[in-house]
Amino acid sequence: MRAVLTYHSVDDSGSPISIDRASFERHLDWLASGVVRVLPLAELVAEPTGLDAVALTFDDGFANLGDGPLDGLSARRLPATVFVVSDHVGRTNAWGGRDAPGIPTLPLLGWDALGKAAERGVEIGAHTRSHPRLTRIPIGAVDDELEGCAARIERELGVRPTAFAYPYGDLNDPVVRHASRFYRLAVTTEHRAFDRPVDPARVPRLDVYYFRRKGALERWPTVAFRRSVRLRGLARRFRAGVQGFWGLG
Numbered sequence: 264m265r266a267v268l269t270y271h272s273v274d275d276s277g278s279p280i281s282i283d284r285a286s287f288e289r290h291l292d293w294l295a296s297g298v299v300r301v302l303p304l305a306e307l308v309a310e311p312t313g314l315d316a317v318a319l320t321f322d323d324g325f326a327n328l329g330d331g332p333l334d335g336l337s338a339r340r341l342p343a344t345v346f347v348v349s350d351h352v353g354r355t356n357a358w359g360g361r362d363a364p365g366i367p368t369l370p371l372l373g374w375d376a377l378g379k380a381a382e383r384g385v386e387i388g389a390h391t392r393s394h395p396r397l398t399r400i401p402i403g404a405v406d407d408e409l410e411g412c413a414a415r416i417e418r419e420l421g422v423r424p425t426a427f428a429y430p431y432g433d434l435n436d437p438v439v440r441h442a443s444r445f446y447r448l449a450v451t452t453e454h455r456a457f458d459r460p461v462d463p464a465r466v467p468r469l470d471v472y473y474f475r476r477k478g479a480l481e482r483w484p485t486v487a488f489r490r491s492v493r494l495r496g497l498a499r500r501f502r503a504g505v506q507g508f509w510g511l512g
């Protein structure tokens with residue numbers, strides 16, 4: 264079984280985008296223990312075998328990653344991808360200038376910190392310029408969000424990003440087609456692990472929000488783990504269909 268794990272903020276607020284520091288440290292220790300391989304995102308997606316492996320992703324690039332989590336990753340030599348919103352780097356996650364209900368507004372990493380992270384081996388991925396719902400804006404604006412983000416990251420850090428994360432996991436066929444023009448792979452908020460090859464333009468992930476409890480991630484890859492992931496994925500798909508809720512990408 265393979266899975267891409269989605270983290271956002273590492274803080275003790277208990278919010279839907281937060282994992283507390285103690286649980287995060289526990290995850291890192293478990294991931295470094297060798298029970299499961301931790302691969303760079305592109306390698307995990309390209310991995311043709313059925314071997315157990317995970318990749319680590321961090322959406323939005325919260326500044327608190329610089330207060331220990333990035334050190335924890337590099338100390339354990341764990342590869343990771345941080346998806347940044349290029350117009351918001353060094354600012355906050357108040358997308359569109361508005362606080363989101365139930366979600367804390369927090370500072371985001373600046374270009375200097377992202378550059379240092381990249382030097383230490385962290386992959387910097389793209390997460391659009393301004394974090395819009397891509398299905399709700401004209402396709403010309405979608406291209407600007409996709410291409411503009413990659414161009415800015417390349418200008419600031421000297422490396423063109425090849426991985427992309429859809430904000431809120433919000434996508435449709437045209438959005439996916441356009442994302443494929445600019446990026447080699449793109450990750451969603453579809454809550455699913457996988458055994459077979461996946462479409463690199465729609466890579467599912469597991470939101471670690473559901474694995475904060477002690478032992479929840481550590482029971483990988485048991486039947487109970489698979490069952491809980493499947494049920495959670497179904498519940499999220501149902502909610503997406505009924506409420507148009509796609510998740511917190």
Ligand SMILES: [Zn+2]
Nearest residue numbers: 322323430512
């Ligand atoms: Zn996001």
